[in-house]
Amino acid sequence: MLLIGEVSKISQVSLRMLRYYDKAGIFKPKVIHEENGYRYYTADQLDDLYKIVELRDLGFSVAEIGTLMGEDNKGKYLDAIGKKKRELEAEVSEIQTKLKRLSTLETDVNTNEEEILRKDVTIVLKSIPNKDVISYRKTVENYFCEEMMWGEFGKLLADCEVSFSNECFSLYHDIDYREENVDIEICLVLDHPLNRIPEGLIHRQVIGCDKAVSIIVKGPYENISYAYRKFAHWLEAHEEYHMTGPTRQICYVSPVNTDHPEEYVTEILIPLSGS
Numbered sequence: 001m002l003l004i005g006e007v008s009k010i011s012q013v014s015l016r017m018l019r020y021y022d023k024a025g026i027f028k029p030k031v032i033h034e035e036n037g038y039r040y041y042t043a044d045q046l047d048d049l050y051k052i053v054e055l056r057d058l059g060f061s062v063a064e065i066g067t068l069m070g071e072d073n074k075g076k077y078l079d080a081i082g083k084k085k086r087e088l089e090a091e092v093s094e095i096q097t098k099l100k101r102l103s104t105l106e107t108d109v110n111t112n113e114e115e116i117l118r119k120d121v122t123i124v125l126k127s128i129p130n131k132d133v134i135s136y137r138k139t140v141e142n143y144f145c146e147e148m149m150w151g152e153f154g155k156l157l158a159d160c161e162v163s164f165s166n167e168c169f170s171l172y173h174d175i176d177y178r179e180e181n182v183d184i185e186i187c188l189v190l191d192h193p194l195n196r197i198p199e200g201l202i203h204r205q206v207i208g209c210d211k212a213v214s215i216i217v218k219g220p221y222e223n224i225s226y227a228y229r230k231f232a233h234w235l236e237a238h239e240e241y242h243m244t245g246p247t248r249q250i251c252y253v254s255p256v257n258t259d260h261p262e263e264y265v266t267e268i269l270i271p272l273s274g275s
Contacts, residue, residue, distance in 0.1 A: 001030065001040040011049050026066045027052055058084060097144060104222045121227045122216040123234050128208035128248070128269055131167075134160075134194065135202045137185035146170060146184055153186055156198045166191060169250040169269075171206070185246075209245065215268040220261035227268065245271035 008015050021027035022039070027049055029039035048069060055065045060080075068080055136153040140146070167189040174183050187206060197203050213234070217227045235241065248269040258264070 001042055004029070004039040004041070007041045007046070007049070011046055011053070013049060013053060021049075021052060021062075024062045024066065026062060026069050059088070060084065100222065104225065107222075121218075121223070121230050122214075123231060124214050125272075126212060126214045126269075127210050128212050128271070130208045131169075131187070131206045132190050133187040133204060133206050134190055134197065135171075135185050135187040135204060135206075136200065137173075137183070137202065139181050139183050141182070142178075142180060143182055143184075145182070146186070149184060149186055153188075153201075156200055157188070160194060160196070160198060167250070169248050171246040171248055173246045209271040211241070211272045211274075213241075213268075213270045213272060215270070217264075217266045217268065219264060221264065221266070224266065224268070231268075231270070241272040241274040243270055244273040247271075 002010070004015060004018055007013070008018060018027070018039075022029065027045070030042050030045065031040040032038070033040070052065055052069065055068065056062075060068070064080065068077055134157070136149060136156065138149060140149065169187050169189075171185040171187060172183070173185060190203075194203065213231065215227050215231055217223050235243070250267040250269070251264070252267065253263055253265040255264075
């Protein structure tokens with residue numbers, strides 16, 4: 001049998017951590033000498049110790065490891081691994097989003113206001129006609145969940161005689177910017193009646209308006225923030241107008257159509273009140 005010091009050297013796990021695992025009940029010595037209290041382990045136990053170290057490195061808690069080490073069910077073990085993979089993928093996505101935002105901030109620092117106003121952004125006044133749509137509306141965690149909503153929408157529409165080749169747009173119903181609990185409705189314009197509306201979807205008419213600002217943004221989605229800043233100057237210069245109603249966003253060229261963000265074309269429609 002192996003002494004705890006020998007196990008520590010062979011496994012490259014500190015004595016402190018071995019005692020911690022013992023106290024937590026996830027890696028206990030095979031024998032504790034009654035007279036001197038020495039801990040003894042078998043070589044076979046090292047397989048469990050390596051598994052514990054691997055799980056800890058991958059972010060599993062001691063409680064989770066304790067459950068898995070005592071679990072003979074391969075299915076439950078794989079479920080736990082799958083869940084951890086999804087958690088890590090979500091963390092990676094969040095980090096990637098933050099990196100993009102840092103790049104945008106870096107660009108902002110090096111961009112003066114005149115350059116921002118020269119961005120490839122077009123602002124015009126137009127009317128918005130009524131639209132007959134099938135829509136999917138949810139309150140989601142944040143704005144980045146919209147991509148997930150489009151995926152869910154597509155699955156619900158899978159057996160309907162419609163496709164995303166029709167005009168699609170998003171409606172943002174909150175009257176202000178929300179850090180969480182965002183009310184988003186995504187819409188597909190219908191060009192013919194549907195025999196059946198899938199559960200979870202709505203068939204309705206989205207009412208248009210006589211006056212709205214249309215902002216055409218070319219290039220990556222990061223340019224949308226510049227577009228809004230340019231719109232702020234436009235709104236300040238047109239004091240007779242005020243923003244009203246849900247903002248609408250239409251992606252004419254998006255990641256669905258191209259792998260090159262510089263080719264994106266997005267329209268933002270902001271209803272206006274006033275003369």
